[in-house]
Amino acid sequence: MDSEQLYDVIIVGGGPAGCATALSLVRSKPDASFLLVDDADPSKFKIGESLPADTTRILAYLDPDLPETLEADTESGKHVYCTGNASVWNTSDIHETDSIMNPYGMGLHLDRAVFDELLRESVRAISRDQKPGHVLHGSFTAVAKDSNSWLVSVDDVGSGKTIVYRSKWIIDASGRKASVAQKLGAKTVKQDSLLAFYTVFAVSEHSEVDDDHRTLIEATPSGWFYTSQLAHNRRVVVYHTDDKDPSSKIARKIDGFLNLLHTQARFISSIIQDADYDVLNEPGTSYPKCTAAGSSNLEPACDDESRWYAVGDAAMAFDPLSSQGMITALKMGSRLGLELARVLDSDTQAVSEVGRDVKFVGSIRTFGRDDKELDEGVLLTTSALYNKIT
Numbered sequence: 001m002d003s004e005q006l007y008d009v010i011i012v013g014g015g016p017a018g019c020a021t022a023l024s025l026v027r028s029k030p031d032a033s034f035l036l037v038d039d040a041d042p043s044k045f046k047i048g049e050s051l052p053a054d055t056t057r058i059l060a061y062l063d064p065d066l067p068e069t070l071e072a073d074t075e076s077g078k079h080v081y082c083t084g085n086a087s088v089w090n091t092s093d094i095h096e097t098d099s100i101m102n103p104y105g106m107g108l109h110l111d112r113a114v115f116d117e118l119l120r121e122s123v124r125a126i127s128r129d130q131k132p133g134h135v136l137h138g139s140f141t142a143v144a145k146d147s148n149s150w151l152v153s154v155d156d157v158g159s160g161k162t163i164v165y166r167s168k169w170i171i172d173a174s175g176r177k178a179s180v181a182q183k184l185g186a187k188t189v190k191q192d193s194l195l196a197f198y199t200v201f202a203v204s205e206h207s208e209v210d211d212d213h214r215t216l217i218e219a220t221p222s223g224w225f226y227t228s229q230l231a232h233n234r235r236v237v238v239y240h241t242d243d244k245d246p247s248s249k250i251a252r253k254i255d256g257f258l259n260l261l262h263t264q265a266r267f268i269s270s271i272i273q274d275a276d277y278d279v280l281n282e283p284g285t286s287y288p289k290c291t292a293a294g295s296s297n298l299e300p301a302c303d304d305e306s307r308w309y310a311v312g313d314a315a316m317a318f319d320p321l322s323s324q325g326m327i328t329a330l331k332m333g334s335r336l337g338l339e340l341a342r343v344l345d346s347d348t349q350a351v352s353e354v355g356r357d358v359k360f361v362g363s364i365r366t367f368g369r370d371d372k373e374l375d376e377g378v379l380l381t382t383s384a385l386y387n388k389i390t
Contacts, residue, residue: 002164007033008344010152010167012140012180014038017312017329018173019119023062024337026126033132037154039139046112047198053104058330063122078114080229082107083213109228143183169307178314186298194294197251198238199287201277210275220264222247227268257288295319311336
């Protein structure tokens with residue numbers, strides 16, 4: 001079944017990068033037509049819970065209502081404030097940085113599934129107000145190109161049918177798997193083979209209160225652990241190591257994971273034991289789970305002539321120790337949406353400045369630093385948000 005509408009942009013992936021691209025595009029070009037395709041299940045736990053405090057500025061740029069809604073969700077117990085960072089690295093002592101030292105205040109430990117759904121709902125709100133936009137719950141399956149447009153095949157969850165949609169541009173925001181780009185011949189270049197094994201713990205209402213709201217990182221002989229408190233009396237513990245290290249085999253089973261935790265990470269182990277945490281027991285879910293966590297970049301990350309771009313983790317992903325993944329995805333999507341709006345307005349071919357940033361892996365340090373228009377937009381919306389609050 002083919003759709004007759006020709007969209008300006010089809011975005012595959014409804015996480016932070018994909019939603020930021022859609023929101024920024026429409027912010028700069030309200031009449032732009034887009035289709036956001038996403039197959040996420042909001043009921044499933046998703047790793048990647050750390051949200052830096054200064055992300056609020058980017059959220060306000062994308063949708064002025066987002067920071068207020070996020071704060072309300074946090075106050076209602078959907079997310080947890082992060083009071084600072086603590087680390088045990090090449091020392092037996094904890095080094096702490098309190099959030100009071102951060103000019104932006106406290107960050108958050110998110111329920112990522114809830115946060116991502118909040119972003120998608122913001123895009124849906126645009127779709128309701130503006131007919132050119134649409135959010136589709138479906139799975140991307142194939143991509144092809146004719147002389148005038150992209151042909152994107154999607155399995156529609158609602159109808160159960162495979163529908164082919166057409167667009168001028170296609171954006172891959174599908175995460176590390178880079179589903180679209182891989183089908184177009186791009187390759188993910190891995191800088192290392194870091195793996196993350198994670199387990200979610202839960203306590204009963206009658207257990208000791210866990211009042212440790214820090215992110216705690218603890219080095220071990222073969223890698224490192226970190227832990228963050230989550231909403232609903234839960235806590236995630238993650239172990240990182242190279243896939244060739246013997247401990248990567250041990251950590252795949254819950255007994256081995258717990259043994260590594262309690263014998264090598266004494267500070268995190270104490271938190272788990274003192275609050276009487278148990279491994280979360282949910283039907284159909286078992287822990288630990290394993291996911292790729294190393295740095296990588298896509299080659300190529302875009303093609304101006306063919307009119308496709310990758311954004312977020314699909315374009316470049318980083319070791320979680322950098323704590324830059326979320327804010328980089330949001331800022332990269334914001335920048336790409338802005339440039340796409342320019343291209344659609346001028347009917348030019350290239351999104352050249354974004355291409356240079358995406359292609360340069362080291363741009364995580366400088367991405368958007370000299371982007372005057374984006375920074376001015378962020379500053380204006382931040383000022384408006386402040387005036388609204390005060």
